[in-house]
Amino acid sequence: MQFFGGSEISPSPPVPTATGNNAHMMYIFNRNGVCLLYREWNRPLHTLNPQQDHKLMFGLLFSLKSLTAKMDPTNAEKGNLGIPQLPGQGCSFHSFRTNTYKLSFMETPSGIKFILITNPRTGDLRETLKYIYNLYVEYVAKNALYTPGTLIKCELFNTALDQYVRSIA
């Protein structure tokens, strides 16, 4: 568990679950499927070990993107299922909701995927994800000591992220 430095070395404790308003967890993947960040604030149920969980999450998103590009009713010309879509090519989904959680998704042109899992009553989080992307740019991309494609270990980013997520309704 030491390899995923998200929740273990965090200076700020997980937010109490009583409010129920805060986010459950957050993932950041790069275009190759490497999990750059996994933050967990409120997750009572763990079905799989972390590596499998990340792979499953990435796989689900990859397939869902492929599915939405194929199912797009406004685009007459479509590729076949299974062909990897470039970021921005074809219709992409931005969120899905189940009875227990809502997953919001955003992919940047460079292929960095931001996933935020919240309670199902949350509204549209596209602006929130854009703000988090800006935090990523400021604290991670502009960090001279950060190697792209590796795990994010920037304390300032973690703190800023926790603070911001606590503030979203």
Added chain:
Amino acid sequence: MSAIYSLYIINKSGGLIFYKDYGSKGRMDTNDSLRVASLWHSMHAISQQLSPTTGCTGIELLEADTFDLHCFQSLTGTKFFVVCEPGTQNMEALLKVVYELYTDYVLKNPFYEMEMPIRCELFDINLTQAIQKDRVVLLGR
């Protein structure tokens, strides 16, 4: 004006048993619709695994740039999903109406084999009426 693009019904094993297209560009051929249905079935199942809390029953709404997908799963595992314009209201109610039509005209049909593709004329007729009525009501508002 809100529009429904297509309706799918998949059986509990993920096989497509009914597909109706109401006017999307790029109509899918049979093979593609079968693939899409099975893919949706798997995604629905995987999404339950990733839930942070217990009791997840799968994706109910998928929001994309150009369409929304509403899904209703019955207690037996049969899934009804509809692809519509973003922001269309009352799709859950429509799916429940389709479920009722399914139980009345398909399941109660003695010649219908379970899990097989639906070929019941009365179901088609009543379904078209239900979708039309939905359109008329929306236009009237």
